[in-house]
Amino acid sequence: xxxxxxxxxxxxxxxxxxxxxxxxxxxxxxxxxxxxxxxxxxxxxxxxxxxxxxxxxxxxxxxxxxxxxxxxxxxxxxxxxxxxxxxxxxxxxxxxxxxxxxxxxxxxxxxxxxxxxxxxxxxxxxxxxxxxxxxxxxxxxxxxxxxxxxxxxxxxx
Amino acid sequence: xxxxxxxxxxxxxxxxxxxxxxxxxxxxxxxxxxxxxxxxxxxxxxxxxxxxxxxxxxxxxxxxxxxxxxxxxxxxxxxxxxxxxxxxxxxxxxxxxxxxxxxxxxxxxxxxxxxxxxxxxxxxxxxxxxxxxxxxxxxxxxxxxxxxxxxxxxxxxxxxxxxxxxxxxxxxxxxxxxxxxxxxxxxxxxxxxxxxxxxxxxxxxxxxxxxxxxxxxxxxxxxxxxxxxxxxxxxxxxxxxxxxxxxxxxxxxxxxxxxxxxxxxxxxxxxxxxxxxxxxxxxxxxxxxxxxxxxxxxxxxxxxxxxxxxxxxxxxxxxxxxxxxxxxxxxxxxxxxxxxxxxxxxxxxxxxxxxxxxxxxxxxxxxxxxxxxxxxxxxxxxxxxxxxxxxxxxxxxxxxxxxxxxxxxxxxxxxxxxxxxxxxxxxxxxxxxxxxxxx
Numbered sequence: 001x002x003x004x005x006x007x008x009x010x011x012x013x014x015x016x017x018x019x020x021x022x023x024x025x026x027x028x029x030x031x032x033x034x035x036x037x038x039x040x041x042x043x044x045x046x047x048x049x050x051x052x053x054x055x056x057x058x059x060x061x062x063x064x065x066x067x068x069x070x071x072x073x074x075x076x077x078x079x080x081x082x083x084x085x086x087x088x089x090x091x092x093x094x095x096x097x098x099x100x101x102x103x104x105x106x107x108x109x110x111x112x113x114x115x116x117x118x119x120x121x122x123x124x125x126x127x128x129x130x131x132x133x134x135x136x137x138x139x140x141x142x143x144x145x146x147x148x149x150x151x152x153x154x155x156x157x
Numbered sequence: 158x159x160x161x162x163x164x165x166x167x168x169x170x171x172x173x174x175x176x177x178x179x180x181x182x183x184x185x186x187x188x189x190x191x192x193x194x195x196x197x198x199x200x201x202x203x204x205x206x207x208x209x210x211x212x213x214x215x216x217x218x219x220x221x222x223x224x225x226x227x228x229x230x231x232x233x234x235x236x237x238x239x240x241x242x243x244x245x246x247x248x249x250x251x252x253x254x255x256x257x258x259x260x261x262x263x264x265x266x267x268x269x270x271x272x273x274x275x276x277x278x279x280x281x282x283x284x285x286x287x288x289x290x291x292x293x294x295x296x297x298x299x300x301x302x303x304x305x306x307x308x309x310x311x312x313x314x315x316x317x318x319x320x321x322x323x324x325x326x327x328x329x330x331x332x333x334x335x336x337x338x339x340x341x342x343x344x345x346x347x348x349x350x351x352x353x354x355x356x357x358x359x360x361x362x363x364x365x366x367x368x369x370x371x372x373x374x375x376x377x378x379x380x381x382x383x384x385x386x387x388x389x390x391x392x393x394x395x396x397x398x399x400x401x402x403x404x405x406x407x408x409x410x411x412x413x414x415x416x417x418x419x420x421x422x423x424x425x426x427x428x429x430x431x432x433x434x435x436x437x438x439x440x441x442x443x444x445x446x447x448x449x450x451x452x453x454x455x456x457x458x459x460x461x462x463x464x465x466x467x468x469x470x471x472x473x474x475x476x477x478x479x480x481x482x483x484x485x486x487x488x489x490x491x492x493x494x495x496x497x498x499x500x501x502x503x504x505x506x507x508x509x510x511x512x513x514x515x516x517x518x519x520x521x522x523x524x525x526x527x528x529x530x531x532x533x534x535x536x537x538x539x540x541x542x543x544x545x546x547x548x549x550x551x552x553x554x555x556x557x558x559x560x561x562x563x564x565x566x567x568x569x570x571x572x573x574x575x576x577x578x579x580x581x582x583x584x585x586x587x588x589x590x591x592x593x594x595x596x
Contacts, residue, residue: 048513050506052352052517054522068381068385068525073381076528076531151358
């Protein structure tokens with residue numbers, strides 16, 4: 001059974017909405033057990049074994065991230081950011097072993113405590129079918145400003 | 158500039174005696190742009206300021222660009238292996254001569270009029286030189302040198318003042334905590350080669366300066382992290398970081414501070430076996446073996462249990478946990494922070510990779526700790542707008558603080574004697590007149 005483009009687009013839009021609206025548990029349920037969530041630091045193709053990252057989460061750290069966000073005392077997200085991101089330029093890079101690699105661009109206005117930031121970048125998703133639904137096994141977010149001085153980035157990107 | 162400064166000091170001199178008391182400081186110190194300018198001149202452009210680590214310019218020709226206070230500098234390594242600090246300003250028409258953050262170059266060529274300099278800052282070439290006249294010698298137009306440079310265990314410091322105390326004297330007893338940090342490497346060397354996390358916040362630079370030695374905030378600002386730790390590992394962080402902790406806060410002189418967690422770590426180590434969390438066991442055994450080869454089994458075990466210091470060298474560098482952190486003031490209410498995880502020389506790559514993951518947990522714009530500190534800095538700056546009673550209180554431990562035989566002020570971990578020490582030194586520097594450095 002192949003994954004068609006319509007399914008992929010729907011997945012990306014659904015994921016975007018869950019992140020925008022802080023539906024943490026639902027977002028977590030989109031991940032596989034071998035998940036890697038990667039936001040490189042300093043350069044787009046940084047090697048996470050040799051270079052520091054902004055985020056490099058495995059499944060366990062992803063769960064910790066969500067637990068903390070739900071604690072009510074993660075002050076950099078109290079109150080939450082208001083966000084509405086736009087996903088576009090969706091390109092299917094390749095399909096192999098039942099998985100699909102998808103690239104897309106995003107632009108993300110984020111408003112919190114009177115200040116609006118505009119985040120932008122390219123995302124690489126590795127998606128696979130599990131129990132009849134699409135899941136993320138790998139997600140790499142390439143921020144255009146990953147080598148700049150950043151404000152708090154505690155919401156889901 | 159000199160005229161403007163003279164006006165400031167003669168007509169609007171800030172009353173630092175009035176703003177800084179032993180047990181409290183005034184809010185104006187954090188938001189007044191005139192005080193910020195004065196700090197640049199009297200602190201940042203005068204005392205020893207950390208610039209970079211020798212490992213960042215490991216090869217001949219390597220360079221990095223940084224700032225000392227607000228002044229742009231280039232740190233280079235020449236063909237003979239010598240490290241240099243020069244101002245990043247063409248001697249001709251003041252263009253910033255290098256805009257890259259790092260690189261490798263034998264010479265710098267100014268793109269404006271083509272003047273060329275080697276990586277020692279000497280002027281090599283001036284296009285169409287004839288028009289400058291017979292007496293013109295390009296040797297008279299090098300890139301300006303940072304007047305004083307010195308290093309300790311690879312940490313390079315520069316001072317923009319041509320005179321003043323030596324780096325050895327400036328660091329004083331703080332060197333033993335630099336040693337504690339670097340000696341975690343079996344070769345006694347660290348490398349800053351794993352990139353830099355860059356953070357900005359809307360707040361004064363002294364908020365980071367005071368936050369680092371302040372253990373009191375940890376249990377509150379970082380409650381979400383402490384709770385997570387307890388749920389996951391059963392580790393009660395209040396035993397290490399709370400009122401019952403055997404750890405101490407130290408004021409080391411010249412604005413330097415350390416939180417000495419060694420007693421707490423040793424107590425924890427007694428209760429638990431060596432904490433191996435996140436570290437591949439085989440790699441850890443090799444690490445231990447390498448440390449033992451250098452130091453013997455007892456000291457090797459001690460090094461691992463003691464861990465890192467929580468050291469801050471005034472005014473801008475922090476050595477703690479896995480990181481070297483720099484504070485970069487931008488204006489009275491804007492600051493940059495740079496985090497560089499340190500790799501240990503002589504350990505397996507898995508150990509250094511695990512250090513990266515441990516570091517990222519707490520310290521990153523997306524970490525589980527740093528963003529909450531940054532949030533507090535911002536709220537702190539917002540609160541400073543309330544100006545009916547402008548005092549910030551620094552009283553914790555004021556009746557129990559003691560001074561040891563080396564002049565180190567010792568208090569309980571969550572006391573504030575180390576902050577009072579920073580402010581005493583700050584006041585001393587700010588009360589000195591401009592140009593007191595022999596200019």
